[in-house]
């Protein structure tokens with residue numbers, strides 16, 4: 001059982017089918033919406049109505065203003081082919097092929113990633129951009145999102161955080 005924290009907002013999204021609890025989380029996978037101006041509600045509607053999924057595919061969503069909102073939370077998501085059962089998918093609103101994440105989004109992503117790394121006893125090497133997964137050809141989370149730099153920033157900008165050997 002994972003502890004919910006106050007800084008993760010829960011807007012009680014509804015899902016059409018019961019969700020399955022995540023068991024062995026080995027990766028944190030970062031995405032962008034690719035669509036500019038899509039917030040969590042728009043993404044939820046798209047995944048539910050257009051894709052025909054149970055509901056939003058991401059575990060967590062970070063709005064342009066940095067607000068962290070629960071999607072599927074600690075349940076199996078639908079965001080990365082063959083990785084859904086063993087990862088947490090975090091989606092940032094925006095298209096980072098065209099622009100860059102806001103400072104607020106990056107700060108929130110850092111905070112959420114550190115929280116999850118501790119929870120699952122993982123190191124920063126377990127944080128991957130969607131495009132870093134085997135077989136993925138799209139640029140997600142966008143060509144302006146430097147994954148290597150982000151992983152480094154977690155270690156350097158968070159003095160209390162000690163990366164695993």
Ligand SMILES: [Zn+2]
Pocket residue numbers: 030031032079130140141
């Ligand atoms: Zn993606």
